[in-house]
Each structure stands twice: as C-alpha cells, then as structure tokens.
C-alpha cells in the first residue's frame with residue numbers, strides 16, 4: 001500500500017461549524033487570537049484563556065464530523081493513511097481515522113502549567129483558576145500556543161518524508177513551524193491542495209489545486225486518488 005499523508009487545518013472543520021482562525025478579521029470566536037492562543041496571553045489573563053477553552057470544549061460536543069472527515073477515514077482501506085492535523089478538535093478521530101497526529105494539541109486534554117508529563121483527557125469538562133494537577137501546579141489546556149515549542153514537529157516531519165502521495169486540506173499555511181512541513185514532502189511526490197482560497201496561498205506551482213470547500217473538494221480528490229492506487 002502507498003503511504004498517503006494528509007495535512008489538515010481549520011478549513012476541514014469549517015463545514016462542521018467550527019470557525020477558522022484567519023477568515024474573520026484576525027478574530028477567533030470574537031477574540032484576538034494572541035489574547036487566547038499565545039503564552040503571553042496566558043500569563044496576562046489565565047482566567048480569560050481558561051474560560052475561552054471551556055467554551056470551546058462545550059462547543060465541541062455540539063459539532064460532528066463532516067463528510068470530508070469521514071471520507072479521509074475510508075481511505076485507510078486503500079492507503080497507509082496518516083493525518084497530521086493542526087486542529088485541536090477530535091473530528092478526524094470521530095470520523096473514523098485511526099492514525100492522527102495533533103500538532104497543536106487536543107482540546108479535550110489538560111496538562112500542568114509547569115514542566116511535567118502530567119496530561120489527562122477531561123472530555124467536555126471545565127477547568128478553573130485554582131484547579132491543580134498532582135504536582136500542585138495550575139492546570140491548563142494541552143494546546144500548543146503561539147510562542148511555544150511544537151513537541152510533535154519532528155514526528156510529523158518524519159511522516160511527511162515517507163509520503164508517496166500528499167494532500168493538504170483547509171490550511172492557510174501561514175503558521176510556522178507547521179507550514180514548513182511541506183518542505184519535508186519528497187520532491188517526486190504528487191501533492192493535492194483543497195481550499196476555496198487556494199490562489200491566495202503561497203505554494204509550489206507543481207501542486208494540483210482544488211479550489212473548493214473540503215466537502216466538495218474530496219469528490220475531485222477521489223478521482224485523482226483512484227488513478228494513483
């Protein structure tokens with residue numbers, strides 16, 4: 001079986017009802033992204049950040065995988081499929097995908113705000129200021145914020161290097177180091193990108209562009225993939 005590697009971003013979850021980051025004048029769910037998704041924002045106002053992610057966890061229970069998430073899971077019968085996602089939702093897993101690497105953490109997980117290996121899945125529950133983990137430190141979301149290292153980056157880069165076919169769906173490729181993963185794609189590997197704003201994204205010109213939403217774009221992608229089986 002060929003290795004199919006798929007890099008996804010906020011756009012794949014848009015049709016499930018989760019807002020993207022950069023389509024709304026720099027606001028994410030009415031907040032400045034740097035206020036709620038940076039290490040500086042956390043230090044400045046941890047209560048606001050905790051409440052923001054409490055709301056996102058609550059919202060996660062109200063959304064469902066769309067046909068793009070579900071389609072990617074069906075590819076596992078024909079390809080050794082690995083998804084690398086920048087999304088913190090679990091819609092790929094709920095859509096049926098088995099091999100998913102979360103570059104920017106997971107919404108349902110919490111960890112210590114101090115360096116430690118403590119990490120726990122709390123599903124849709126809330127955390128508040130004063131909630132601590134066994135080491136006594138404040139709990140925080142297990143999200144990789146701006147200004148923080150991306151622990152899964154090396155693993156993700158190695159996965160990209162194994163690709164026979166590469167697909168990119170719903171990411172503006174503006175945020176590094178995640179965006180730099182495309183430089184780990186082997187040079188002969190066919191690359192497909194699905195995004196309604198694909199012509200605004202800075203990508204190498206040999207990529208096959210599918211300018212449409214994820215849900216519509218997968219139908220075109222499917223024709224291409226059948227020829228590469």
Ligand code: APR
Pocket residue numbers: 008009010011012014015020021022023033037086087104169170171172173174175194195196197198212213214215
């Ligand atoms: N289907 C496919 N793509 C879509 C759709 C859709 N229905 N709707 C919007 N898009 C595209 C947009 O055109 C845009 O190119 O999805 C992309 C979303 O880009 P961003 O909002 O920048 O999201 P992403 O690339 O995932 O952001 C990367 O930035 O804020 C941080 O950590 C956060 O993981 C996030 C990272």
